[in-house]
Amino acid sequence: MPTLDLYYMPSPGASRAVIMTAKAVGVDLNKKVVDVMAREHLKPEFIKINPQHTIPTLVDNGFVLWESRAILIYLVEKYGKDDSLYPKDPQQLWSINASSSIWAHSARAMCATTIRNYLTMSRSRQIPKPSRRSMRPLGSSTPFCRDSNKRH
Template structure:
């Protein structure tokens, strides 16, 4: 049975998982979820992921949500010796930390400032901008203290996929990274040295950029955890 990934085309967590699948050369079927149509809110989708969030991996009937867990699983099962998720304890701990940092601190701040105002009834504020700058400042510190080429090592790891997918949201809304030279250098290095992976990420970034210019009308959606986006007049 072909592995399936239920994903949204411009969702950073979905993009991160797609990059891992490509990097590990794992064949899979991409099942596009229409977020605007609310396909992730159906009872059928909830059977795969009660959280009704995207993405979800279906590996021969084994359903796994949460992008970080999916990336770790793919490496552990299909390429256990891959440097993308090193097995040495200290190296793996740093990779795990960077992914936790992204999920709980970095992407959460970026998403609230970039994505939420597009897809939900939130506003960009001085406070949301302050949180983004704080997150970038912390990432800058990690890159400086680590002294590594990539986010967790001198080689590419799955932590980079997660962090790149978050950072592209800022590029999509025209955010200037020049105040964070190490973050900017890391981001541009990823693009330059991993063009096939960046093509996957770039496709999502361009979609977000288009939505930034022309926000979708999601007033028909009924999401239990977020207010519904009001159409612009």
Template sequence: MGVKLYAMDFSPPSRACMMACEIFGVPFEKIPVNLFNNEHLTPEFLEKNPLHTIPVLEDGDLILYDSHAILAYLADTYAKDESWYPKDVKKRALVSQKLFFNVAIIFRRLRIISYYVIQKGRKTLEQDWLDDIVEAYGFLEAFLSKTKYIAADHITIADLAILSFLTTLEYILPVDAKKYPKTSAWLEDFKAKPYAKKYNEEGAKILFNYINDHLTS
């Protein structure tokens, strides 16, 4: 049967969900939603998601928005084992903690830049924004100094969520491999994975180019 995923390739949360579908073997119909043409504001789309954000997942009669909720649902429903989002309460809490970190820290860093540059017409990147990105890299380095991956010694959905944002942030401000060796190694490892090349690589470039075009135009 498969699921429907309303998405755009440049959207980091959309990319995370497409990677999860690939990993978990979930056939999906990608339904493009062109934000620039306000397709997310149509009555039909607002009926599915009053927050008018992407991605949106439809699985039968279930409609989910927010990529972190979608990632958790896909892992619980379709993953062949529970390692991606463990059933053990304490292990799951550690993954959830890093998902919330992504919302509060990583997402916010990129969202501020895209909002002010694309929507508000800023032509320069504020030093505070760049400093915030550096701070986020430091947080990730601390996490990866304790576990092999973001939330555990194995890959979880938290890695996918953060990867989708970090691959655009690194275009804006490259990760210093000398200062953040574990973060740099983690990022390079994930960028080489087949599912990341298929569903994340090009979209990350598209978003950066779109931001950069607004800075230089």
């Protein structure tokens, strides 16, 4: 198996999913930490690799990929031994794609809420209480984080 370059952040989330998937399909990664706080993702040498300057970014023999879900699918389709990680059956595939889309949108909404709350807190010096709406996945009336024993 080849060794691919992965530009990543060592936090849980999108980069971790790429690392775990690469391991599952037997691909070795040359991991290169990108310090977003130091704005390394905006440096000319990184923008030359990925003009979108997003993390994670994977380079497979000169082919550059970004967007973690697209990277996961690429790894499984190119290096997977069979379709056990990403099925070919359209109905099973729909279930996976629908679930990953819901979680991605929910995570994005929660990140936006967290950033908004941080900015509000930094101005007012008070920690704002999250609203019920901010705890729901987009397009859902069910809270994203909830006590499973409590009816909403």
